[in-house]
Amino acid sequence: MTQLIKNAFLCLFFFALSGSALADQQSTAEEVSTLVKKAVVYLNKSGRDKMLVAASDPKGGFVERDIYLSVYDLNGKVLAHGSNPKLIGVNVTDLRDVNNKYFIKEILSIAGTANRGWVDYKWVDPATGTLRDKTVYLEKAGDLIIAAGYYKK
Numbered sequence: 001m002t003q004l005i006k007n008a009f010l011c012l013f014f015f016a017l018s019g020s021a022l023a024d025q026q027s028t029a030e031e032v033s034t035l036v037k038k039a040v041v042y043l044n045k046s047g048r049d050k051m052l053v054a055a056s057d058p059k060g061g062f063v064e065r066d067i068y069l070s071v072y073d074l075n076g077k078v079l080a081h082g083s084n085p086k087l088i089g090v091n092v093t094d095l096r097d098v099n100n101k102y103f104i105k106e107i108l109s110i111a112g113t114a115n116r117g118w119v120d121y122k123w124v125d126p127a128t129g130t131l132r133d134k135t136v137y138l139e140k141a142g143d144l145i146i147a148a149g150y151y152k153k
Helices: 002-025 029-046 048-056 103-113
Strands: 067-073 078-081 116-125 130-141 144-151
Touching: 029 048, 029 067, 029 130, 029 144, 048 067, 048 078, 067 103, 103 116, 103 130, 103 144
Parallel strands: none
Antiparallel strands: 067 078, 067 144, 116 130, 130 144
């Protein structure tokens, strides 16, 4: 019985440590905005075509742990996506979250007026399969909108 209690305690301890380690690996607002700014610099240095290819390539330098770039034209068509290449070429303007929020329309609006900003919405976290609060940082760069998001803790 004592060994069973020891094993149970060790399992709980291990899961508590691994859970907190995963939480520590979660991306932050600063990391997301830094990734977008890095993409804007790359765009200005290497050009549109190279940036779009790199943004869609998981090994292109714009995917870090659970954050990646989404690049849109000014009409809401996906031009690059670091997580789901099937979205490239798709106009996602009418995409809504579970609260019927047109978050892509909000991204387009902010890009058109302020050139940069943050948008909050609810989305399913693919790592956990649960509905979570997500925040996206975006910057308009010429005729592109470069965005990256993170799930809030």
